[in-house]
Every structure is written in C-alpha cells, then in structure tokens.
Amino acid sequence: MECQVTRMKEQLEEVNNFIRINEFVGFDTETSSMLPFDGKLLAVQIGDFNTQYVIDVQTIGIDNLLPTLNLLKDTIVIGHNLKFDLKWMHYHGIKVDKVFDTFLAECLLTAGLDKENRHLSLQACVSNYFGVRLDKSIRSKIIYEGFSDRVIRYCAEDVKYLSLLRKRQLEKIEEWELEKVMDLENRFVKVLMLMEYYGPIIDTKKWTEVYTLVEKTLGKTVEQLNNIILHNDKLKKYINTEPQLGLEFPDFNNKVADKVLINWSSPIQKLKLLHGLDINVKSTEAKDLIRKRDKHPIVPLLIKYSKWNKLSTSFGRNFLKFIHPVTGRIHPDYFQIIASGRLSCSKPNLLNIPSHGDLAKKIQASFIPKYGNKIVGGDYSNFELRIISEFADEPLWTTTFAEDRDLHSELCTRIFNIREDQVNDPFPLKPDFTYRHVQKIIDFGLSYGMTEFKLGDLLDIPTREARKLINSFFITIPRVKKILSIWAYAATSRGYIRTAPPYRRIRWFPNWNEDLSKVEPYLISAIEREAKNTVPQGSNADCIKEALCLVQDEIDNNNYPVKIMLSIYDEIVTDCKKEFTEEWKVILETLMIKAAKEILKITPVKVNVTISDHWIKD
DNA sequence: CAATCGTGCGCG
DNA sequence: AAAGCGCGCACGATTG
Numbered sequence: 259m260e261c262q263v264t265r266m267k268e269q270l271e272e273v274n275n276f277i278r279i280n281e282f283v284g285f286d287t288e289t290s291s292m293l294p295f296d297g298k299l300l301a302v303q304i305g306d307f308n309t310q311y312v313i314d315v316q317t318i319g320i321d322n323l324l325p326t327l328n329l330l331k332d333t334i335v336i337g338h339n340l341k342f343d344l345k346w347m348h349y350h351g352i353k354v355d356k357v358f359d360t361f362l363a364e365c366l367l368t369a370g371l372d373k374e375n376r377h378l379s380l381q382a383c384v385s386n387y388f389g390v391r392l393d394k395s396i397r398s399k400i401i402y403e404g405f406s407d408r409v410i411r412y413c414a415e416d417v418k419y420l421s422l423l424r425k426r427q428l429e430k431i432e433e434w435e436l437e438k439v440m441d442l443e444n445r446f447v448k449v450l451m452l453m454e455y456y457g458p459i460i461d462t463k464k465w466t467e468v469y470t471l472v473e474k475t476l477g478k479t480v481e482q483l484n485n486i487i488l489h490n491d492k493l494k495k496y497i498n499t500e501p502q503l504g505l506e507f508p509d510f511n512n513k514v515a516d517k518v519l520i521n522w523s524s525p526i527q528k529l530k531l532l533h534g535l536d537i538n539v540k541s542t543e544a545k546d547l548i549r550k551r552d553k554h555p556i557v558p559l560l561i562k563y564s565k566w567n568k569l570s571t572s573f574g575r576n577f578l579k580f581i582h583p584v585t586g587r588i589h590p591d592y593f594q595i596i597a598s599g600r601l602s603c604s605k606p607n608l609l610n611i612p613s614h615g616d617l618a619k620k621i622q623a624s625f626i627p628k629y630g631n632k633i634v635g636g637d638y639s640n641f642e643l644r645i646i647s648e649f650a651d652e653p654l655w656t657t658t659f660a661e662d663r664d665l666h667s668e669l670c671t672r673i674f675n676i677r678e679d680q681v682n683d684p685f686p687l688k689p690d691f692t693y694r695h696v697q698k699i700i701d702f703g704l705s706y707g708m709t710e711f712k713l714g715d716l717l718d719i720p721t722r723e724a725r726k727l728i729n730s731f732f733i734t735i736p737r738v739k740k741i742l743s744i745w746a747y748a749a750t751s752r753g754y755i756r757t758a759p760p761y762r763r764i765r766w767f768p769n770w771n772e773d774l775s776k777v778e779p780y781l782i783s784a785i786e787r788e789a790k791n792t793v794p795q796g797s798n799a800d801c802i803k804e805a806l807c808l809v810q811d812e813i814d815n816n817n818y819p820v821k822i823m824l825s826i827y828d829e830i831v832t833d834c835k836k837e838f839t840e841e842w843k844v845i846l847e848t849l850m851i852k853a854a855k856e857i858l859k860i861t862p863v864k865v866n867v868t869i870s871d872h873w874i875k876d
Numbered sequence: 877c878a879a880t881c882g883t884g885c886g887c888g
Numbered sequence: 889a890a891a892g893c894g895c896g897c898a899c900g901a902t903t904g
Contacts, residue, residue, distance in 0.1 A: 523899055525883055543884055568885050571898050598894055600888090607896045610887040618886095642888085699892095702888095708892035716892095780890050791893035795888085799894095827888045827894095 263410045264313045267322045273304060273311045277329040280306065282358070284420030285330070285337045287346055288400050288413060294349035295584040300400055302327070303417040310414035314405050320350060327352045334358055336420040338380040341594070344451045354448070360420060362443045363427040365595040366436055370754070370765040384419045387426050392416070439761040439800065443594065446803045449810045449822065450592050450601075456821045456833075457588040458608065460581055461872070464624040468617065469574040476566040479559060484519050486556050487531070496520060496531045522563050531556070549718060573612060573621060580606045599763045599796040600827065609826055613875045625873035627823070627833040632869055634820075634839055636846045637829035638854065639864035640665060641801065642794035645758060646705055648861040649793075652737040659862050670697040672734045673727070687719040704731055705742065705794070707787035742790050749789030750774065750782055757796035758857045765792045797857055798828055805830060805853035812849060818842065824873070831873055839869045 264273060277283055284305050291297025299320065302313040315323060331353050337343055339361040340354075347354060364383055368376045377383065381392045397412040431440050487493040497519045520527050528542045537553045539546045544561045551558045580588045593602045603609045611625075612618035627633050643665060647655040658668045667681045670693045676683070681694045688696070699716055714724035732739040749755040753770035757763040767788065769781045777785075806825055809832070813820050819835035820842055830850065834842045847867045854863040868876050 521900080523884095525900075527900095541883075564884065565886095568898080572886065572896090576898095593895095596895065600894065602895050604896060607886085610885090610896070612886065614887090703892050706892040711889080711891050713892090778890090783891070787892060788894090795894060798888090829888090 263405055264311050265317045265405075267318060270313075270318070270322070270326050273313065273326050274329055276309060276311065277304065277326070277333055280333060282306070282334045282336055282421055282424070283330070284310075284417035285335045285340070285343060286413075286416045286420075287343045288397070289346060290401060292342075293582070293589055294346050295582060299346050299350070301405075301413055303413050305414065305417040306421045307418055310417050312405070312410050312413045324350065324352070331355045336360065336424050338383070338416075338420065338423075340447050341451045341454070341592075344448060345455055348451065348455055357444050357447055358424050359444055359447055360423045360427060362447065362594060363424070363431065363440060366440055366443060366763070367427065367430050367434070368766065369595060369599065369763070370597045370767060372768045375768055380416065380419075383423055387423055388419060390419065434764060435762060436764065439599075439757075439763045442761060442800065442803055442807070445807045446594065449803075449806045450594055452810065453822055453825065454589050454592060456823070457590055458625050458823050458873075459587055459628065459833075460578070461624045461626045462578060462581070464620065464626075465578060466575075468620050468624065469570065469577075472566060472569045472574055472617070476563070476570050479563050479566060480522060483522055483556065483559050483563060486559070487519060493531060493534060496527070496534060498527075522560070523567060528560060532560075545715075569612065569617070572610075577606060597765055598792050599757060599765070599799040601799070601825070608824055611826075619874075622874060623872045625824070625831075626871070628821075630836060631819075631833050632836050632839050632871060633823070633831060633873055634834045634842050634846055634867065634869050635829065635831045635873070636850050636865050636867040638798070638801070638850065639866060641798045641828050641854070643701065643705070644858055644861045644863070645794040645797045646738060646741065648858050649758070650735070650737040650741040651860075652735050654735055655738070656861065659864075662862070662864065664694075666694050666697045666701055669701065669731075669734065670694055673697070673700075673730045685717075687723060688717050691717065700727060700731055704728060705738070706791040707742070707746075707783075745789045745793050746786035749785050755789040755792050757793060757800055760856060761797070761800040763796055763800060765789075765796065801854050801857050802828060802830070804856055805850045808849040808853055809846065812845060818845075843867050843869055 264270060284303070286303040287299060288301035288303075289297055289299055299315045302315055302323065304311045304313070313323060327347065327350070332355070334356045335354050336358045337360070340357050340359045344354060344357075360380070360383060361378060364378050368378070377386060381394055384390050384392055392415050393412060396408050397416065400409050400413070403409060431437055487497060498521070520531065522528065525542045529539070532539055532542070535554050535556070537550050537557065539550060542560065544564060547557050547561050551561070582589055588606065588608070590603050590608050591605045593604070596602050601609070612621050643655070644659060647659060654668070654672070655665065658665050667678065670676065670681045671678055674693055676693060682692045685691045685693050685696045696717060700713070703713060703716070710721050710724040710728055713728065714721040717724065745755060749767060750770070753772070754764050754766045765788075767785045769777060770785060771777050774782065802825060806822060809830065810822060812818065819838055821833045822830065823833045824831040830846065832842070832846065847865050850865045851863050866876060868874065
C-alpha cells in the first residue's frame with residue numbers, strides 16, 4: 259500500500275498524473291465545518307486501492323491546489339455522499355462533471371429497508387462488502403492533532419476502497435437493472451448541492467410580522483382557555499397545583515406567567531379535562547375534536563391552540579435562526595433518496611412550509627428572490643393521478659386529461675350522479691364538504707388503498723355509506739382498480755415494487771417473505787398499500803429529479819441568471835433575473851414537460867408556470 | 877440527565 | 889383492527 263501526504267506544491271504533479279491516467283478517482287475531503295462559509299478545507303484525498311494522496315490543503319495553499327482540482331472534471335469522481343464535498347469544491351470554483359456516489363448507490367440498492375437492514379455509512383459499506391473495519395474516530399482528530407501519521411493513514415483509507423466499492427455496487431445495480439436511475443441520482447447530486455448552497459432568502463421583516471401575529475393569536479387562545487377553567491367549578495380540579503417547570507406562557511407581552519394552569523400541549527392533561535366534561539374522545543387531535551366542537555366552547559379552542567402552537571413552534575421566531583449569518587440564506591439538508599425515491603429535507607424542513615390559507619400566503623410571501631430578481635415557479639398538475647391513468651388506461655381518466663378537464667369534478671358527476679354545475683354544492687352526508695372536496699379525498703385515498711373505515715372516518719359518515727362510495731368509485735373506473743391490484747400483487751409476490759419505466763426504481767418491503775403464509779395478514783395489506791402508493795409517488799420523484807437536472811444543465815450550459823431555490827414534490831421554484839423571466843418561464847415549462855414525457859408516453863402533461871415577486875402558490 | 881417513544885400537525 | 893402513502897419537528901411522557 260502506498261499512501262502519502264502531499265504538502266509541497268512540487269509533489270502535486272504526481273497527483274495530477276494520477277488523475278490524468280485514471281478514468282475513475284476516489285475522492286474525499288476533510289473540513290473544519292459543515293458549510294464552506296464558516297470553516298476551512300483541511301484535506302483533499304484522491305486515490306484508489308493501490309495509491310492514495312492525502313493533500314494538506316492549508317499548508318500547500320488552496321490556490322496552489324486549484325489546478326489539480328480542475329483536472330477532476332475530466333475524470334469520473336467516486337465519493338461517498340458527494341453532496342458534501344462538491345459544496346466545498348463549488349465554493350472554490352471547481353466544477354466536477356461526472357460522479358459516482360457510493361452513498362447514493364447504497365441508498366438505491368436498499369430503498370425501503372429498515373434501520374436493521376440498511377447500513378449507509380462508508381464504514382458500514384466497507385465492512386459489509388470487504389470485511390474491513392475503518393476507524394472514523396481517529397480521522398476526526400485532524401482538527402486537534404493535524405496530519406499525524408495515524409490521521410494520514412485513516413484519511414487515506416477513506417478513498418482507498420471507493421473504486422472497489424463502486425465495482426461491487428455496479429454488479430448489483432446491473433443485476434437489478436438500476437443503471438438508469440443510478441445515473442439519474444448521480445446527475446442529481448450536483449443539483450441538490452446547489453439547492454443547499456443557494457438556499458432560499460427570507461424577508462425577515464415579513465417573517466417577523468407573521469410570527470408576531472401568530473404569537474398574539476396563540477396568547478389570546480391560551481387566555482381564553484385559562485378563563486374557561488378558572489370560571490368553571492367542575493374544571494378547577496384539573497388545574498396543576500404545582501408550577502410546571504420549564505413551561506411559560508409565550509412572552510408575547512414580555513410577561514411570563516409563574517405557573518401554568520394546564521399545559522395545553524399535553525395530550526394527557528387535555529384528555530382528562532375533556533373526559534371530565536363527559537366529552538368522549540379517544541385522542542385530542544383535530545380530526546376527533548372537530549366532531550365534538552358543539553359539546554363545549556373549550557373544544558374549538560383546543561383545536562385552535564394546536565394549530566397555532568404548531569405554527570408558532572415550527573414556523574415562528576425559531577425559523578429565523580436558520581438564516582446563515584454570512585450568506586443571509588437558509589442552507590437546508592436534503593436527503594436524496596427516501597423509501598419511495600422522493601427527497602426529504604431537514605434543518606429546516608422546507609418541504610412542509612404552510613401553504614393553505616391566508617396566514618400561509620404571508621409565510622410563503624416571506625420567501626423572496628435575490629434583490630432585483632423575481633420568482634419563476636412551475637408545478638405539475640395532478641402528476642400522480644396521471645401516472646395511474648397512464649398505466650390503468652382508463653378511458654374516463656384519459657379523456658378527462660386529454661381534454662384538460664378537472665378530474666375530480668368529472669368523477670364527481672359520475673359517482674354522485676350530479677350535474678357539472680353541482681360539484682361545488684354541499685355534500686348531503688357532510689354538508690361542510692363540497693362534492694368535489696369529497697371526491698378529492700376519494701381519488702387520493704382510494705388510489706392508495708384506503709378502506710371504508712378510514713373513508714367513513716374522514717367524511718364522518720357511516721361505514722356502509724363509505725363502502726357504497728368506494729364501490730361506485732371502482733365500478734366507474736374498473737381499470738384503475740385493476741392496475742392497483744396488479745401493483746399490489748407484484749409487491750406481495752416479489753417482495754419489491756418498481757416505479758415506472760424508464761427509471762424503474764426499486765422499493766423493498768422488509769417484512770416480506772417468499773413464503774407468504776409466514777407473513778401476518780395485516781403486514782401483507784400494508785405491503786399492498788405501500789406498493790400502490792410507491793408507483794405514482796416514486797415516479798413523480800423520478801420525474802421531478804429529471805426535470806431539475808435538465809433545468810440546472812440548461813442554466814449551466816447557457817450561463818442563465820437563474821438559481822433553483824426550492825423543489826417541493828411536484829413544484830420547482832426558481833430565482834430569476836427580472837429581465838429574463840419571460841424567456842425563462844417558457845424554458846422552465848418546456849423542460850418540465852420534457853422530463854415528464856420520459857415517463858408519461860400516452861397521457862398529456864400539464865405544467866403551470868407563474869412569475870411573481872415572492873414564493874406563491876396559485 | 878440523555879435517549880427514546882408517542883402524539884399531533886405541517887407539506888404533497 | 890395494526891384497516892390511504894411518504895416525510896420532519898416540537899413537545900410531553902417514559903425509561904434507565
């Protein structure tokens with residue numbers, strides 16, 4: 259084994275040669291922080307099984323290293339979770355063209371498996387594939403002890419196995435025909451890196467206005483709740499006799515109460531109180547409480563409290579802490595491949611920003627483009643239902659999409675036997691819902707395996723009425739029922755399900771067994787429901803990832819003044835120079851349609867594009 | 877006191 | 889009845 263530390267500029271020529279003569283190079287970095295904006299690049303490791311170069315970046319100087327790093331664009335860079343390393347490369351102006359990410363390969367090969375059966379870290383992969391143990395703890399000592407012998411050795415080990423790991427993973431990728439989706443994910447790393455690097459900008463003034471309003475409303479609600487128990491002899495016994503340590507009223511008035519009568523965030527305390535009022539609920543969630551809202555004035559207040567407390571804790575003043583002091587942007591952490599193939603997002607989660615209602619409008623309006631720019635957004639219309647339609651080949655659905663009519667309304671008229679102008683009339687069994695609203699619940703719910711119990715529960719109608727709705731739904735569109743059962747059967751007979759061609763991503767079902775008699779019936783049902791959902795949800799993910807790759811390539815190839823700001827499941831939000839918006843709007847729409855046509859071959863694609871001064875949902 | 881689980885709710 | 893799917897987060901309750 260040859261592993262060496264590179265400290266001198268002259269030594270870099272050897273590294274350069276290594277990069278030039280190799281089609282693939284293993285690549286890793288060590289840094290003093292997670293983001294390049296508040297730390298330094300300490301080491302760059304390049305190598306393969308036989309040779310590793312550990313480059314002491316600070317000693318050699320980043321400027322002296324740039325020519326070497328620039329050579330990377332002519333090779334295929336292999337790395338484990340390259341989203342991290344590429345962010346540092348981008349910071350230093352280094353472009354990397356082709357990558358193979360062993361972390362993403364492992365994510366793809368094990369999608370859907372649970373914690374026990376899924377080991378994604380480099381140590382775990384190297385251990386599982388080669389039986390070699392890497393010691394991560396020593397590597398992290400680089401900050402304290404610099405390039406000591408053992409640090410160098412372990413830095414080198416982090417690139418040593420990458421090319422072998424890729425080969426072993428490729429065997430499996432070929433075995434399971436995952437080449438196409440692996441390629442998609444490898445192309446997508448760069449895009450996701452940029453979405454973290456150029457994360458959204460928040461108008462703090464607008465955001466502050468919003469949370470001031472939220473805290474005021476929450477405070478009032480707490481006050482009203484407290485007044486109810488203070489003036490009701492029956493309820494006084496539920497008041498906490500001791501101060502609830504660590505709990506305070508929101509100090510929206512700079513006033514902090516010294517004790518909390520009842521902790522309105524405690525389901526146990528709320529449940530006791532409700533039972534004391536002879537209100538029989540099994541939980542304190544809104545869905546249950548809403549049925550009892552007329553029993554006592556406290557019930558609607560409890561619903562209100564939960565809602566506003568959520569807004570206050572998740573989207574209140576804490577949210578502003580995520581604004582990076584140097585960049586002024588939010589730099590979230592995306593996870594590239596969850597079970598279905600979708601993204602997830604954390605610190606903060608930008609995929610669950612409120613978007614329904616007046617307050618949500620104000621929250622979204624706080625997401626603004628760079629000064630002088632505009633937001634150009636595009637979202638797919640009914641993508642998941644179009645996926646089902648594509649494979650069900652259901653005449654009613656295909657003609658509705660072909661004629662660009664509203665699917666929910668269309669189905670509504672058939673299933674409830676009403677005219678088109680009646681779809682927004684109240685639904686007789688539950689008058690606060692319209693027919694179309696009910697239909698929407700049915701369309702999504704039933705497509706993913708909802709039973710009459712849940713539907714009855716959701717619509718607050720008897721189970722037998724729900725059963726009738728389900729029956730007429732599937733009688734009206736029998737081919738949808740058929741394709742759903744085909745997907746369910748595929749999953750239970752094989753133990754996995756695939757998304758639509760050409761990507762054909764796999765999701766595994768860890769509870770499955772070849773001998774189905776060994777699988778509990780309820781687990782079989784769960785696999786069936788998950789499979790029914792994975793095809794449309796995962797195919798949608800494949801599509802939006804392809805679209806995002808096309809969009810970023812277009813931006814890069816033409817130097818367009820555009821940044822991808824957010825992507826929420828079926829929506830792409832971009833930050834675009836004002837003068838370019840009209841032109842960009844057309845390009846964005848075209849590329850999103852182009853991506854979708856990879857999957858939807860006979861079903862029309864519809865994309866809605868908007869230009870605005872801030873994030874908005876149309 | 878930290879780790880873990882459950883509840884409830886935000887999004888598509 | 890574990891009887892739509894996919895997530896992350898805040899908070900309370902429980903555990904060791």
